[in-house]
Amino acid sequence: MSLSPASGIGRFYKHSAKIIRFARHGCTNRPFFHIVVMERRKNQHQPVIEQVGSYDPLPNVTNERLVALNTERIRYWLGKGAHMSDPVAELLGIAGLLPVHPHTYMTAWRNRKAAAEAAAAEAVKPAETA
Amino acid sequence: MLILRQLRKLNAAQRLQLGVDQTRRSLSDASLQYDKDPQPLFTDAETQRLLQSMTQLQLEKVFRKRTVEDNSTETKFMTTEQLEKEFVLTIEKAKKLLQMPPVVQIKKDTERIISKDPALKDFADSKYVFTDITFGLRPSDRKVVVRDVDGTLAYAPLETQKRMNQLYFPLVGRRSYTPRMFSEEQLLQRCLDDHKYEFILDRLTVQYEPYEAEFHNISAKVFTHLNESKQFDLLRSTRHFGPMAFFYAWHRCIDDLLYDMIRRDYLSNAVQLIALSYKIHNVPVEYGQTLSQLEALQPTPAERALEELLSCLKKPSEKGIEQEIQTAIGKTEQDFAADEISLKFIEQYIGSEHALKKVQLELAVQTLKEVNLEKLQLFKGLKKAHGVQAS
Numbered sequence: 253m254s255l256s257p258a259s260g261i262g263r264f265y266k267h268s269a270k271i272i273r274f275a276r277h278g279c280t281n282r283p284f285f286h287i288v289v290m291e292r293r294k295n296q297h298q299p300v301i302e303q304v305g306s307y308d309p310l311p312n313v314t315n316e317r318l319v320a321l322n323t324e325r326i327r328y329w330l331g332k333g334a335h336m337s338d339p340v341a342e343l344l345g346i347a348g349l350l351p352v353h354p355h356t357y358m359t360a361w362r363n364r365k366a367a368a369e370a371a372a373a374e375a376v377k378p379a380e381t382a
Numbered sequence: 383m384l385i386l387r388q389l390r391k392l393n394a395a396q397r398l399q400l401g402v403d404q405t406r407r408s409l410s411d412a413s414l415q416y417d418k419d420p421q422p423l424f425t426d427a428e429t430q431r432l433l434q435s436m437t438q439l440q441l442e443k444v445f446r447k448r449t450v451e452d453n454s455t456e457t458k459f460m461t462t463e464q465l466e467k468e469f470v471l472t473i474e475k476a477k478k479l480l481q482m483p484p485v486v487q488i489k490k491d492t493e494r495i496i497s498k499d500p501a502l503k504d505f506a507d508s509k510y511v512f513t514d515i516t517f518g519l520r521p522s523d524r525k526v527v528v529r530d531v532d533g534t535l536a537y538a539p540l541e542t543q544k545r546m547n548q549l550y551f552p553l554v555g556r557r558s559y560t561p562r563m564f565s566e567e568q569l570l571q572r573c574l575d576d577h578k579y580e581f582i583l584d585r586l587t588v589q590y591e592p593y594e595a596e597f598h599n600i601s602a603k604v605f606t607h608l609n610e611s612k613q614f615d616l617l618r619s620t621r622h623f624g625p626m627a628f629f630y631a632w633h634r635c636i637d638d639l640l641y642d643m644i645r646r647d648y649l650s651n652a653v654q655l656i657a658l659s660y661k662i663h664n665v666p667v668e669y670g671q672t673l674s675q676l677e678a679l680q681p682t683p684a685e686r687a688l689e690e691l692l693s694c695l696k697k698p699s700e701k702g703i704e705q706e707i708q709t710a711i712g713k714t715e716q717d718f719a720a721d722e723i724s725l726k727f728i729e730q731y732i733g734s735e736h737a738l739k740k741v742q743l744e745l746a747v748q749t750l751k752e753v754n755l756e757k758l759q760l761f762k763g764l765k766k767a768h769g770v771q772a773s
Contacts, residue, residue: 305515311508316528316542320550323525324516346505347512348496348527348535360505360533367504 262299264291272329273337274307275300283309287321287340289329304329307343319343414602414633419487423662424628430482432654432661432673433624437480439683441691443619444476462695469691473684482624489593494537502533511538513546521547544591555588564589564600574607583622605629614642631659637739640728644746647753649724650676656731665736672727679720707764711757718758725751 256262264270269292276296278284287305290298305321312318326349330336336344338355345353423429447453460468514525526538526546538546548558563569563585573582582604590597605626608614617623630636636659643652653676657669681689693701708714713721725747732743 315508316511317506317508318546318549319510319512320515321512322515322517343510346510346529348529352499352502356505357501360502363504 256299258303260289260300260302262290262294262301264301269293270301270329270332270334271337272304272326272334272340274339285309287326287343289325289334292335302329319347321347321349323349414606414629415598416485416487416632420628420632421484421486424485429628429658429661430624432658433482433627434480435683436627436651436654436658437482437621437623437683438619438648438651439473439476439480439687440619441472441476441687444479445472465695466692469688472691473688476687477684480619480621482621483587484592485625485628486593488595488598489540491540493539496527496535496537499533499535502529504531505533506531511542511546513550515550521551524551540594553588555585557589561585561589564596570600570603574604577611577613577616579604579608579613579616580620580622583617601625602629609635609638612638612642614639615646627655627658628662631655631662634659634663634736635738637737637743641739641742641746644728644743644750647750649721649728649750650680653724653727656727659736667730667734669727672723675723676720679716679723703768704765704770707761707768707770710764711761713757713761715761718754718761721754 270289271292272287272289273296274285275288275290276283277286285307286300286303287307288296288300289302289304290296290300302325304325305319307320308318310317321344326344338353341350342353342356344350345356509531510529512527512529516524524543524547526543527535528538528542529535537543545558548556552558563573563582570582583601586597586600586604590600608617608626609630614626617626627636627639630639636655640652640655643649643655653669653672657673659665660667660669728743728747731737732740732747737743
């Protein structure tokens with residue numbers, strides 16, 4: 253798997269379906285994603301039409317996840333009618349570029365619920381032992 | 383894995399805390415701060431002219447060998463016309479190398495929230511930082527936004543913005559982490575004690591933006607140390623001389639620099655320094671006339687440098703006897719006239735209440751006067767001996 257330039261070397265048909273999606277470029281146990289534009293039917297490791305960003309899902313030393321977005325080109329491709337994969341749509345929603353994706357709200361609600369349950373269980377446990 | 387991550391978070395938090403402590407301490411150490419925005423005064427055309435003139439343009443200092451990988455020189459055959467053109471270009475290049483880093487106010491970090499969404503609380507366990515990597519934006523225009531864990535979307539603080547800019551668009555020479563020279567007090571002190579002022583200031587200019595607090599603190603520290611060690615000549619003809627002179631003028635401690643200028647016989651520079659301090663503090667003394675007189679008598683540093691370059695094209699036989707006398711003495715007739723005007727202005731300053739080290743300055747002026755008188759006598763005598771008409 254060789255790295256193609258950000259301007260892309262992927263060949264594509266004029267009217268084929270394009271998609272903005274992740275392409276995994278990490279190694280084992282260390283994911284790192286490029287946000288790329290490519291033909292929908294193609295495999296993620298094939299040459300891309302254009303790279304429009306990157307996403308590092310592992311928090312860095314200051315506990316941040318870093319995302320780079322080429323907003324100009326993303327807007328261009330969305331205007332051209334490109335599709336978006338769900339993870340990318342979620343990410344753009346979090347970035348404030350698009351409305352927040354419903355799935356993000358679901359995750360947030362589930363996380364809060366799990367935290368509340370864990371807190372409740374913590375509160376019950378000392379009462380039992382006492 | 384989880385434990386590791388927790389540990390790392392803890393470490394990061396500690397380090398951040400440490401960083402905050404350090405900046406706070408250095409803030410209290412550096413007592414000399416610009417109390418209001420110095421930028422309008424600094425970028426003013428007259429101030430710039432004064433500072434450039436004070437900086438001087440010594441070509442051998444501007445184009446000295448530097449500690450860089452490539453110090454190679456190119457040798458070419460040229461006609462005289464080509465060489466003259468090349469000289470003009472060289473002066474332009476030197477002017478560019480002497481461009482001063484601006485003196486501006488410290489930029490305050492303001493929190494700018496774009497949206498608050500409580501329904502997004504706990505959507506992830508760490509915040510997201512989004513950087514716009516659109517091609518061709520200026521680093522200051524590049525949007526960096528942060529989505530916090532509680533669902534708030536806001537513009538990133540300046541520190542994060544700088545870090546992201548450096549990560550995605552690295553500047554050559556700027557480090558992602560603070561160089562130890564700037565984070566550890568004793569290392570900076572060692573550099574200062576070795577009088578590596580230019581090295582510190584060069585690196586400071588690369589590492590920090592002029593509106594950052596660290597830039598102000600460290601440069602204030604360097605200038606204060608320099609004022610004590612009095613090695614002003616190390617910064618002469620570098621890009622940091624202007625900001626240094628401006629700093630002293632602003633904080634009313636020009637006397638040591640003034641003494642150095644008088645001792646080295648840069649009298650017009652001394653006048654410019656005094657004029658600058660009058661200008662900054664709105665002292666009701668008329669200095670414009672003296673400055674314009676001096677300007678009429680003496681060429682600008684760039685003109686002087688160009689003249690010096692062009693003079694090496696002439697053969698010794700072409701130079702007149704007058705030229706030879708001037709090079710032997712090191713002064714022209716205009717220089718003597720300019721010195722007289724400057725000395726009058728400087729003595730006026732020493733007599734006023736603005737001068738702090740009066741005795742020292744007076745002595746320096748007295749010594750210089752005697753030397754000048756001797757030179758003038760020699761100049762006149764030589765002229766007479768060679769039969770040159772007094773103009």
